[in-house]
Amino acid sequence: MIRExxxxxxxxxxxxxGQAATEPYEAGWASEAVIFIRALADAQGAGGTARxxxxxxxxxxxxxxxxxxxPVSKDEVTFARVAHFGNWLRVSxxxxxxxxLTVLVTFHLxx
Amino acid sequence: MDLDRSGLVQALRQxxxxxxxxxxxxxxxxxxxxxxxxxxxxxxxxNYEHSLDSMLPGYAQHSQAMLSTLSTWDFGSHGSFDGSYxxxxxxxxxxxxxxxxxxxxxxxxxxPIRLEFYFTFKPEANxxxxxxxxxxxxxxxxDLQSGDSDADGLRVMPHIRFLNAHDGQxxxxxxxxxxxxxxxxxxxxxxxxxxxxxxxQDWEDxxxxxxKLCYNEIPTKVNWxxxxxxxxxxxxxxxxxxxxxxxxxxxxFDSIKIPAMxxxxxxxxxAFFVETDTDKRAFLYVDSVCLSGDF
Numbered sequence: 001m002i003r004e005x006x007x008x009x010x011x012x013x014x015x016x017x018g019q020a021a022t023e024p025y026e027a028g029w030a031s032e033a034v035i036f037i038r039a040l041a042d043a044q045g046a047g048g049t050a051r052x053x054x055x056x057x058x059x060x061x062x063x064x065x066x067x068x069x070x071p072v073s074k075d076e077v078t079f080a081r082v083a084h085f086g087n088w089l090r091v092s093x094x095x096x097x098x099x100x101l102t103v104l105v106t107f108h109l110x111x
Numbered sequence: 112m113d114l115d116r117s118g119l120v121q122a123l124r125q126x127x128x129x130x131x132x133x134x135x136x137x138x139x140x141x142x143x144x145x146x147x148x149x150x151x152x153x154x155x156x157x158n159y160e161h162s163l164d165s166m167l168p169g170y171a172q173h174s175q176a177m178l179s180t181l182s183t184w185d186f187g188s189h190g191s192f193d194g195s196y197x198x199x200x201x202x203x204x205x206x207x208x209x210x211x212x213x214x215x216x217x218x219x220x221x222x223p224i225r226l227e228f229y230f231t232f233k234p235e236a237n238x239x240x241x242x243x244x245x246x247x248x249x250x251x252x253x254d255l256q257s258g259d260s261d262a263d264g265l266r267v268m269p270h271i272r273f274l275n276a277h278d279g280q281x282x283x284x285x286x287x288x289x290x291x292x293x294x295x296x297x298x299x300x301x302x303x304x305x306x307x308x309x310x311x312q313d314w315e316d317x318x319x320x321x322x323k324l325c326y327n328e329i330p331t332k333v334n335w336x337x338x339x340x341x342x343x344x345x346x347x348x349x350x351x352x353x354x355x356x357x358x359x360x361x362x363x364f365d366s367i368k369i370p371a372m373x374x375x376x377x378x379x380x381x382a383f384f385v386e387t388d389t390d391k392r393a394f395l396y397v398d399s400v401c402l403s404g405d406f
Contacts, residue, residue: 004148008175012156013163023203024392026177029196040163057184059237087182 004029004111010091011105013040016070021092022105024058028087030109035091036079038104039071045099047072052080055088070101129193133227134339135403140216140224143400145178146194150400152176155211155382158305160298169209169307176200176212181396183331184236192229192335197398202387204235207247209309212397213382220406221258221344226251226381228400229335232275235392236330243326244276247388248286249395252308253342254380256371264371266378267347268308269364271317271340273324273354276388285320285354288313289365308367309384318363322354333396344379 010022027033037050052064066080070093082089091105114122117137124130129144143150157170179199181189191197202208218224234245250272257265270288275281291308325334341351347366352359381402387393 006149008177009154009156010174012174013166013171023174023201025175026179026182026199028180028182029178058182059184059235087180 006030006109008107008109009104010107011103013102013104015100015102016093017095017100019092019094021053021061022090024055025089025107026058026087027085027089027107027109029111032081032083032110033085033089034079034081034108036077036106036108037071037091038077038106039074040102040104042074043070043072043099043101046096048093048095048099048101050078050080050091050093052082052085053090053092054085055090056086058088061090061092070095129399130401132229132337133401134225135227135401136223136225136405138404138406139401140404141214141400141402143214144194145191145196145198145398149176149178149198151214152198152212153214155213158297158303160300160303165297167305167307169309172203172208173210174201174203179396181333185329185331189331189333191396191398194398197396198383200383200385200395200397202385202393204387204390204392206387206390207311208393209384209386211309211382211384213380216379216381217377218344218379218404219377220404221261223341223343223350223405224379225403226253226338226340226342226400227403228338228397230338230383230395230397231333231335232385232393232395233330233333234387234389235394237391238330240330241328242330242391244279244281245387245389245391246275246393247277247386248272248274249385250383251338251340252382252384254378254382255344255347256375256378259376265347266369266371266375268367269342269349270308270367271352272314272384273322274314279388283321283323285317285322285352285359286314287317287364287366288315289367291367291369294369304372306369317352317359319360322357324355335398
């Protein structure tokens with residue numbers, strides 16, 4: 001059997017500022033994920049940080065441990081690789097006061 | 112025992128536990144068991160040109176479907192109808208939010224087709240209450256267009272939804288739709304248009320369409336329901352609609368009909384959708400789907 005693989009667009013053309021997070025995504029079938037964040041336009045203000053979060057139930061979230069910078073310039077892409085995340089996965093972000101970023105977030109999942 | 116070809120096919124299908132719970136027409140076009148992956152079900156992305164900002168807000172809110180084990184906080188994975196995984200379509204936690212999963216095909220014969228599937232729905236179980244009126248609706252639709260050599264150049268979109276609740280009232284009524292929003296051009300190249308066929312207005316009650324579905328007794332337990340919807344691509348008319356033990360009269364049923372579009376010939380799209388009635392995520396689960404045709 002070929003390995004299941006899926007590209008999931010989790011957030012498209014969403015404007016992030018302050019604290020933000022993607023919608024909960026169930027991917028218990030996958031053993032690994034690469035999370036990409038692409039800036040759809042130049043960020044406003046200073047850059048921020050993204051962190052991967054996991055959850056026992058899709059409602060209560062804890063940091064998985066992986067963090068990575070948010071992209072700053074148009075079409076810049078940043079990413080994190082994660083494994084052993086269980087079932088629920090999301091990425092959250094924190095931007096400093098006055099900063100904002102329009103993103104495309106994709107999960108690339110593999111069994 | 113003397114079996115003709117159709118009898119032999121039927122006997123083989125009934126001996127197969129996966130197919131035995133369906134009554135397909137002679138040709139199975141698709142049989143989607145989500146233990147085998149997404150089976151071609153993806154998110155319905157809205158039309159755009161030059162900028163994603165041109166996408167209508169109703170489509171911009173859509174996101175990717177999931178493969179779910181119906182994981183619950185209180186007793187773990189529920190599992191699907193006959194395996195681990197079901198297709199999950201989840202709305203955002205904002206009253207009226209919708210999401211859609213779609214499968215995009217074309218047809219090779221304008222004749223009878225049959226859609227059968229098993230579904231269930233629940234809101235996000237973030238309260239210790241029954242939450243039976245938090246999901247506004249779940250539903251399905253076809254997006255069809257005649258062939259490029261057909262005389263009747265039409266795009267036809269049969270829509271059916273189960274209006275579970277509206278503004279907190281438990282409605283439990285099947286509805287259909289015959290109107291979409293105005294078709295508007297997008298961008299500057301005169302190649303792309305858009306309309307919002309899942310707009311909240313213009314739903315009509317299906318006569319006799321009130322039905323109490325099994326919801327179960329806490330916000331995490333689910334039961335699976337059967338739907339069969341027969342449609343004739345030749346006449347572009349619905350011929351049978353059934354949910355569990357109820358068969359509904361389609362004499363008053365009609366579909367959205369708009370002029371054919373330049374790039375959609377022989378289109379056979381099918382979609383599932385979900386809508387929330389509160390600021391709580393609504394989840395539609397489907398397992399499995401059998402699309403068959405008489406050819």
